[in-house]
Amino acid sequence: MPGGFLSIKQPKINYPKPERYWFEKITKGVIALFLFFTAIVGCLYYPVGKIYLAAGVILYSIISIQFPLFPLFFIPAFLPLVNLAPWSGIVLFEEFDLFLLATVAVSVWKGHYSKNAFSGMDKLSWICIILFLISIMISFFKGILPFSFLQPNDLSNYLSHFNSLRIGRSFLWAVLLMPFLMNYFLQNREAACKYIITGFMFGVIGVCIIVFWERGVINDVLHATNRYELFRNLLDFSSEYRITALFSEMNTGGTAIDGYIALSWVFPLGAYFIWLDASKERVWSLTHLLKGFLAVAALASGLYIIATTFTRITYLAFGVSFLFFLSSIIFGNYRKFRHNALIVYVILFLMFLFFTGILVYLYQRGGFLALFSGIFIIAGGSLIGILSRHFPGFISILGGLGVFGFGSVLMAKAMMTSKWVETGVFEAVVISTIASWILFSICTGLGRLTANKGKTIEFLGVFIPLVVVFSVSIPMVFGNRMQVRFSTASEDGSGRMGHWQNVLGVMNKDLLTTATGMGLGSFPRHFFQKDEYSRKLGTYSYKEEYGNGYLQLAGGRDMEVGQRLLLKEDENQNYDLTFKARSEQKDSVISFRICHRNLMNAAGCKYYNVKLDNEYSGQWKSYQLEIEKNVIKKSDWYSSWPQVLLIRNSKDGTEIDIDDISLISESGEIIVGNGDYEKGGQRWFSYNEFEHLAWHTKNVMLHFFFEQGVLGVIGFLLITAVASWKNFQGVMQGQIFPTVLLAAIIG
Numbered sequence: 062m063p064g065g066f067l068s069i070k071q072p073k074i075n076y077p078k079p080e081r082y083w084f085e086k087i088t089k090g091v092i093a094l095f096l097f098f099t100a101i102v103g104c105l106y107y108p109v110g111k112i113y114l115a116a117g118v119i120l121y122s123i124i125s126i127q128f129p130l131f132p133l134f135f136i137p138a139f140l141p142l143v144n145l146a147p148w149s150g151i152v153l154f155e156e157f158d159l160f161l162l163a164t165v166a167v168s169v170w171k172g173h174y175s176k177n178a179f180s181g182m183d184k185l186s187w188i189c190i191i192l193f194l195i196s197i198m199i200s201f202f203k204g205i206l207p208f209s210f211l212q213p214n215d216l217s218n219y220l221s222h223f224n225s226l227r228i229g230r231s232f233l234w235a236v237l238l239m240p241f242l243m244n245y246f247l248q249n250r251e252a253a254c255k256y257i258i259t260g261f262m263f264g265v266i267g268v269c270i271i272v273f274w275e276r277g278v279i280n281d282v283l284h285a286t287n288r289y290e291l292f293r294n295l296l297d298f299s300s301e302y303r304i305t306a307l308f309s310e311m312n313t314g315g316t317a318i319d320g321y322i323a324l325s326w327v328f329p330l331g332a333y334f335i336w337l338d339a340s341k342e343r344v345w346s347l348t349h350l351l352k353g354f355l356a357v358a359a360l361a362s363g364l365y366i367i368a369t370t371f372t373r374i375t376y377l378a379f380g381v382s383f384l385f386f387l388s389s390i391i392f393g394n395y396r397k398f399r400h401n402a403l404i405v406y407v408i409l410f411l412m413f414l415f416f417t418g419i420l421v422y423l424y425q426r427g428g429f430l431a432l433f434s435g436i437f438i439i440a441g442g443s444l445i446g447i448l449s450r451h452f453p454g455f456i457s458i459l460g461g462l463g464v465f466g467f468g469s470v471l472m473a474k475a476m477m478t479s480k481w482v483e484t485g486v487f488e489a490v491v492i493s494t495i496a497s498w499i500l501f502s503i504c505t506g507l508g509r510l511t512a513n514k515g516k517t518i519e520f521l522g523v524f525i526p527l528v529v530v531f532s533v534s535i536p537m538v539f540g541n542r543m544q545v546r547f548s549t550a551s552e553d554g555s556g557r558m559g560h561w562q563n564v565l566g567v568m569n570k571d572l573l574t575t576a577t578g579m580g581l582g583s584f585p586r587h588f589f590q591k592d593e594y595s596r597k598l599g600t601y602s603y604k605e606e607y608g609n610g611y612l613q614l615a616g617g618r619d620m621e622v623g624q625r626l627l628l629k630e631d632e633n634q635n636y637d638l639t640f641k642a643r644s645e646q647k648d649s650v651i652s653f654r655i656c657h658r659n660l661m662n663a664a665g666c667k668y669y670n671v672k673l674d675n676e677y678s679g680q681w682k683s684y685q686l687e688i689e690k691n692v693i694k695k696s697d698w699y700s701s702w703p704q705v706l707l708i709r710n711s712k713d714g715t716e717i718d719i720d721d722i723s724l725i726s727e728s729g730e731i732i733v734g735n736g737d738y739e740k741g742g743q744r745w746f747s748y749n750e751f752e753h754l755a756w757h758t759k760n761v762m763l764h765f766f767f768e769q770g771v772l773g774v775i776g777f778l779l780i781t782a783v784a785s786w787k788n789f790q791g792v793m794q795g796q797i798f799p800t801v802l803l804a805a806i807i808g
Contacts, residue, residue, distance in 0.1 A: 089169055096166035097122060100159045107156060108149040108735075108743040114156055118163050125167045130245060130256045132164045137260035137328075141321055142267045146309035147660065147703075148625055150735075150745045153216045153227050161234050168241040175240075182243065189783050193776030194236070197581065200769040201229045204580025213610065213741020214603040219313070219756065220589060224582035228768075254798040258335070261328035262359040268322070269362030271306045272369060275659055279699045296429055298540030304369045305660040312660050312746065314753025319370050323378040323808040326363030327386055330526060331801035332356040334390065338797070361529050368537030373546055376538060382808035383530065389792045389800045412503065413527055417535070419496055424535050426482050426492070427475030434475060434493075435500060436531055438468035442501040446508025461505065469497035560754050561763055567591045568767060578770035585756050595755035597713050603741040604718075610738035611720040612745070614651075614710035619752040623658070623707035624745050626724075626732050628695040636688035636732070638706075640722040641681045642673055646715040649673045654709075655692055657702040661750065664702070667692045673717070681720070688724075693732070706733065707748065781806065 104115035125131050143157050168174065204225030215223040245253040273279050277294040285291035305311035308318045333356035339349070367379050416439065423431040441464030449457040472493035476484040484492075567587050568579055579587055589595045599617020603610065612622060642651060651671045656663035669686050693704065706724065710717045722736035734744040749756070758764040765773045785806055791799025 093170035133256035134260040138263040189779040196773040200581040217742025228582035313756035329359030364533035430475035434471040442504030443508040446505040616715040638686040
């Protein structure tokens, strides 16, 4: 793919004229306008950000009409960045569905849904897709039946039958967007690939910025008074906190962000190699350098996200896909670059293994400072070797002495000041001198060799990603947190096996269930109904009685319902929390807490417990709490997670009904929205802290088997196999985009 991945000219697409021009043109226009106005109406009925969403959909549609390839960038870039469910309380649909609906409207308007839309797809692919869609349709109807009209509770509850629609809509969007995608791949494959890769790059960078906010890195940058405060959260790989970013599905645990990053991180790596390939054909400029820097920054962002998930299987997925990608680049480009490049790649791969051992040892002896001093020597030595043929010998010698001396001194200091391993002065000097000399001499020689062979671009092609990988992967794998996680792998594996047996035990034993599953999106509902352990976690539902809506909380140790607080005033004030409650069981207790919380973990909580009056058993009664100053206060967006009012019924075996919640400041500012629950669960969102097994099978193949049966498993495997084979053919031809896709599938 020649050319940079950002400098793309819009292709001029000649659409075939319809046979019945006037009829088809009017039909397309009517359908497109209907879909577009449906998206706008959906924006205006959304609980939060109505005007902003509507304006965004309109602007997006205009840009997509003017620049046809723009959706290929927008969808992967903004999908992980737009998720308002914790603010809106709606989980059945998401605001991003409105943008996808606008995309379909534009595609209809452009005439993508024609007879030629799928002309590039072979029969085998069609058979696999149709088989899988049949499985999805069967399991969808099994999950949503017995059918009932949509109720407010169905919009906000994973235990609803309409959860089948929540899961099924993802497959629906995939089918509806296929003609759009196929059209541009047939018209201009190269431009389409670059837009997709660029979109993923910006998406990964955006998620990393959110992770920085979530981990407190942005706050440290703005308020740090010394270097320790500046890097304390950025380099904290011992914390038990696992990131969630803006993936609202993480409120029940799971692997939403893990799945996203395992799929997406390799796209920046592909972008980097596209840029590298373009570097051989054009004059280097500031713009070209910025494109390369953006690719490397996106790659580093992806690796940092992977590191801070602290998930063992995600680490494994990264390692497998990374090794596959580099191996594919080596063997896919064998004919293109012939033996010299192949030798360089193989030598660099062996150096990767050797250097990994040395850098791991340095990190364990001297921490981050020793690790970065080793990376500095590797980078500096390689640069000295490459540039040595362009400068006089004494300049190269002085540069080499500077890199070696500074790196070794820094390494020795790191070992002597380490808080984890005690190292004497003599021992630190000896170790740092030997390690520095080995790294420096090998890298200098390797850099000079590749420069003399005219293979500097190939050398940088593998060298820069490896440096990024060294910088992130060693702390993430050998940090204290992951060492603990790895040490408990066997114990956790036994627990996971027990959970899988419980999942199979929940399934019906008839032949039809084995073939077609229990129903799409039905796992949480069936597991809560049949598994005694899960029922003790607590549940919630939004109900209605004589036209009055209310929230019902079934007692448990993990379930909470909360609302993010929108504060307009800066002053610290007292607040009055009033509500109505009733319960048939005596000695019932409602627990309130006001915390800073993103999705999984809460911090800075203030607790309030209210014991319900036994004299009013089964009857509504009003209660009031006074929230003192400094508990609820407006803070800068970058300094903390959103403040949330959380409600819990912790007593197992009890049910508490709650209504008319109000939180009012001294100045009369009303904080809580939809406190009377007349709009169901709008503005309210559920949270689980620790007990996540009831919501997830924790096994992809078992999940397909539970919800779609053997038919779904076969369909999924066939689609995966066919997609892998077709991309593998591109890999063998040295094409970057198929290599990226196959590495993403493997991950």
